[in-house]
Amino acid sequence: xxxxxxxxxxxxxxxxxxxxxxxxxxxxxxxxxxxxxxxxxxxxxxxxxxxxxxxxxxxxxxxxxxxxxxxxxxxxxxxxxxxxxxxxxxxxxxxxxxxxxxxxxxxxxxxxxxxxxxxxxxxxxxxxxxxxxxxxxxxxxxxxxxxxxxxxxxxxxxxxxxxxxxxxxxxxxxxxxxxxxxxxxxxxxxxxxxxxxxxxxxxxxxxxxxxxxxxxxxxxxxxxxxxxxxxxxxxxxxxxxxxxxxxxxxxxxxxxxxxxxxxxxxxxxxxxxxxxxxxxxxxxxxxxxxxxxxxxxxxxxxxxxxxxxxxxxxxxxxxxxxxxxxxxxxxxxxxxxxxxxxxxxxxxxxxxxxxxxxxxxxxxxxxxxxxxxxxxxxxxxxxxxxxxxxxxxxxxxxxxxxxxxxxxxxxxxxxxxxxxxxxxxxxxxxxxxxxxxxx
Amino acid sequence: xxxxxxxxxxxxxxxxxxxxxxxxxxxxxxxxxxxxxxxxxxxxxxxxxxxxxxxxxxxxxxxxxxxxxxxxxxxxxxxxxxxxxxxxxxxxxxxxxxxxxxxxxxxxxxxxxxxxxxxxxxxxxxxxxxxxxxxxxxxxxxxxxxxxxxxxxxxxxxxxxxxxxx
Numbered sequence: 306x307x308x309x310x311x312x313x314x315x316x317x318x319x320x321x322x323x324x325x326x327x328x329x330x331x332x333x334x335x336x337x338x339x340x341x342x343x344x345x346x347x348x349x350x351x352x353x354x355x356x357x358x359x360x361x362x363x364x365x366x367x368x369x370x371x372x373x374x375x376x377x378x379x380x381x382x383x384x385x386x387x388x389x390x391x392x393x394x395x396x397x398x399x400x401x402x403x404x405x406x407x408x409x410x411x412x413x414x415x416x417x418x419x420x421x422x423x424x425x426x427x428x429x430x431x432x433x434x435x436x437x438x439x440x441x442x443x444x445x446x447x448x449x450x451x452x453x454x455x456x457x458x459x460x461x462x463x464x465x466x467x468x469x470x471x472x473x474x475x476x477x478x479x480x481x482x483x484x485x486x487x488x489x490x491x492x493x494x495x496x497x498x499x500x501x502x503x504x505x506x507x508x509x510x511x512x513x514x515x516x517x518x519x520x521x522x523x524x525x526x527x528x529x530x531x532x533x534x535x536x537x538x539x540x541x542x543x544x545x546x547x548x549x550x551x552x553x554x555x556x557x558x559x560x561x562x563x564x565x566x567x568x569x570x571x572x573x574x575x576x577x578x579x580x581x582x583x584x585x586x587x588x589x590x591x592x593x594x595x596x597x598x599x600x601x602x603x604x605x606x607x608x609x610x611x612x613x614x615x616x617x618x619x620x621x622x623x624x625x626x627x628x629x630x631x632x633x634x635x636x637x638x639x640x641x642x643x644x645x646x647x648x649x650x651x652x653x654x655x656x657x658x659x660x661x662x663x664x665x666x667x668x669x670x671x672x673x674x675x676x677x678x679x680x681x682x683x684x685x686x687x688x689x690x691x692x693x694x695x696x697x698x699x700x701x702x703x704x705x706x707x708x709x710x711x712x713x714x715x716x717x718x719x720x721x722x723x724x725x726x727x728x729x730x731x732x733x734x735x736x737x738x739x740x741x742x743x744x
Numbered sequence: 745x746x747x748x749x750x751x752x753x754x755x756x757x758x759x760x761x762x763x764x765x766x767x768x769x770x771x772x773x774x775x776x777x778x779x780x781x782x783x784x785x786x787x788x789x790x791x792x793x794x795x796x797x798x799x800x801x802x803x804x805x806x807x808x809x810x811x812x813x814x815x816x817x818x819x820x821x822x823x824x825x826x827x828x829x830x831x832x833x834x835x836x837x838x839x840x841x842x843x844x845x846x847x848x849x850x851x852x853x854x855x856x857x858x859x860x861x862x863x864x865x866x867x868x869x870x871x872x873x874x875x876x877x878x879x880x881x882x883x884x885x886x887x888x889x890x891x892x893x894x895x896x897x898x899x900x901x902x903x904x905x906x907x908x909x910x
Contacts, residue, residue: 387771399835399874437782437819438875440888473769478778478817481873495777495805497816513772558837558878565879600836600874631878633836647836651873657816 307567307582311542313552314526315568318410324445326452329413335458337529338417341424342466349532354425358528360536362543362550367393367484367521368599368629370617379508380426380516389512390423390431391493391519394446395477395484397436398599399651400631403554403566404522408435408442411526412449416472418525420458421532423470426518430471434489437478446474481655485704486519487511488657499659500704523554545572549616553627559634560587571616575605578615579634590636594720598628600648601709603716626712641721642728645714646674652710663707666697670714677728684729687722691715753795755802759783763802776803777813781820790821818872826861826868828906831885834871837878842895846882847871849896853903866910867903 306312317323317332329335341349359374380388392415396404407415419431435443450472453459461469475493477483483492487501490512511517531539540550549571555578558564562584569578575595579585586592595610596602603625605613613623620627635644653671658664673690676682694715697707718725755763766779780803784795791814800807814820821829832838832846847858850869854862861868877883880892884899891902 396876397874400837400878401874402876402878402880405876436876437817438885441890475775476778476782477819478781479819479872480817492778493775494772495774495803495813496809497812556879558881559840564881596836633840633878635840639840643839644836647834647839651835654873 309569309573309577309582310567311552311570312568313530313542314407314414314523314554315411315566318406324410324412324449326413326449326456329411333533334413334529335417335456337532338420338458339464340532341421342464342468346466351425351427354421354532357531357536358425361527361531361539362536362548363524363527363531363539364549364617365521366523366527366553366629368398368601368626370627373520373524376508376520377422377426377518379506380518381509382427384516386515387430387513388426388428389515389517390419390426390428391486391489391512391517392419392431392433392522392525393484393486393489393519394433394435394439394442394522395489396439396522396629397481397484398601398629398631399648400558400596400599400633401556401629402558403556403630405439405442406554406566407522407526408439409445412446413453414529415522415525416446416449416453417458418528419472420453420463420470421528422518422520422525424468428518429469430473432473432475432493432512434475434477434483434493436483437476439476443474443476450474480657481651482657482704482706485706488704489519490517497657499657500706502703527551543571543616545614545616546618548618549627553615553630555615555630555632557583557632557634559632560590560636560639561585561634562587569615572619573615575613575615575632576611578632579610583634586634586636588636590638592634593637593639594635594641596631596633596635597623598626599631600633600651601713602626602628603712604720606720625716641717641724642674642677645717645725646671646678648713648717649674649710652706652713656706660702660707662697662701663710666693666707667710669693670710674714677725680728681730682725682728686729687718687725690718750792750794753784753788753792753798755783755798756787759787773804774809777805777810778817781810781814781817785820790824824861824865826866827910828866828886829868829870830903831870831872831875833873833875833877833881833883833885835874835878837874838882841881843882845896846884846894846899849899850903853900866907 322328355377363373364370480498482488483498485500488498492498507517543550552568555567592607595605617627649671653667656663656667694711698711780799796810800810834843856869882894884891884894
């Protein structure tokens with residue numbers, strides 16, 4: 306293990322049977338819940354739990370980075386409606402595979418976090434929405450829920466108190482867009498995953514038109530540690546900006562020696578992560594570029610990557626985003642035209658089809674890039690691409706999917722333009738026109 | 745799809761029991777649509793027209809609602825698939841680590857293209873998007889199981905093993 310790693314959420318990972326409730330309890334699991342409900346019950350009022358989460362600086366680990374405590378504080382207190390808690394386990398941002406570790410190997414951590422969140426927000430029912438492909442993780446989560454019920458951590462009158470909280474799993478069925486929280490809610494209501502227009506925000510009108518909080522698996526998994534050690538302790542784990550507290554699970558893949566999931570303090574230099582944590586680039590090749598936060602985040606050239614700091618602010622300064630912490634490392638052999646095409650193919654496949662600019666635009670982006678892949682691009686294709694991607698973003702659509710396409714594809718084209726220009730067919734003989742009916 | 749395949753559908757005993765458990769867990773019945781379609785697929789491998797009608801009736805939503813959901817989500821098979829559904833991730837990290845060679849292996853060995861099923865009904869091949877296995881790429885999902893860190897040789901061995909199991 307690299308000395309840069311800081312295992313908090315992953316502290317039990319790799320121990321024998323770490324997915325079981327027995328090992329979780331042996332290693333101190335469910336003591337945060339006992340603190341909140343029994344040992345320090347006067348201290349942990351609903352307001353104080355939310356306040357502690359605010360102090361921790363914990364921000365949504367799914368990709369958007371919205372402050373968790375603030376999100377929780379939007380849930381109305383004076384309402385007769387039931388309140389719902391949702392765990393977003395629809396991990397699908399290309400490059401991301403860290404929630405899978407928590408679901409499959411450490412399920413009790415985020416379950417405990419959900420129960421505490423339920424108590425803080427006055428919710429009695431939570432749902433865990435897993436992507437449909439996660440069959441084994443789903444089985445593990447089902448087993449964990451059953452064990453937590455048997456031990457009295459879930460159900461009515463948790464640990465003999467007046468608090469109740471129930472958990473139910475839900476399986477998606479293969480739709481990237483359902484990772485967007487309002488699409489997830491639609492899907493959970495048994496519909497097509499079409500994002501909703503906001504406002505109303507889920508905190509006011511979410512699942513079944515009731516107040517709802519949606520958080521990522523990793524976000525919930527941090528909660529027990531914040532309760533036990535304090536929000537200030539958690540915030541201080543970060544080594545970069547004050548606004549980016551804690552540790553983060555990074556999914557690191559691509560042309561590196563040791564791909565995998567690493568828990569690191571926020572604020573490390575990206576180049577240290579590549580060289581010291583993941584053992585550097587495979588086969589003595591040179592670094593060409595890095596996609597720092599999942600395929601929707603703007604790519605960094607090697608030169609930019611060497612200066613970049615891995616936290617929310619550091620990434621913003623580099624002109625990109627921390628996203629889900631999915632770092633894809635690309636060596637000098639990478640064909641950037643093929644990369645852009647693969648990324649565009651994904652977005653074309655996954656557009657939900659609700660808004661015209663995104664539904665049509667994603668196909669146009671893919672088709673233009675296909676021409677470069679086939680070496681029949683035309684001289685004005687690149688400008689056309691950059692130009693019309695503007696029309697599928699900046700509020701032209703209900704959700705940010707269209708913006709994600711622009712952020713994912715256009716920086717690849719702009720920063721590695723010469724590779725695209727080399728694929729222009731200068732004979733100008735075979736310029737395929739964009740065909741409307743080829744989808 | 746020929747007419748003989750479109751048999752009447754009703755839940756297997758296992759799915760009936762599971763459905764009754766699930767009915768208790770959601771305050772609104774429409775939430776049962778996705779779950780119920782998963783149960784259908786476990787029973788018969790794909791979502792047939794009679795199954796869509798059956799799901800609509802059991803859940804209490806319109807047939808068009810169920811059909812709309814079925815066609816939106818890529819995991820629901822709209823036509824019968826082989827006994828083994830080979831799904832090769834072709835997204836960025838798997839591509840960087842050689843997923844193209846896996847696709848070639850399947851095409852050569854089984855003589856099927858993306859979306860096709862072998863004549864003996866054993867294998868269907870599709871390329872799919874990111875399966876969250878980028879650190880152990882490339883990945884091939886076969887039915888519910890992930891096979892990680894694959895290479896052409898391992899994939900050939902896996903195909904042989906699956907053939908032998910029949």
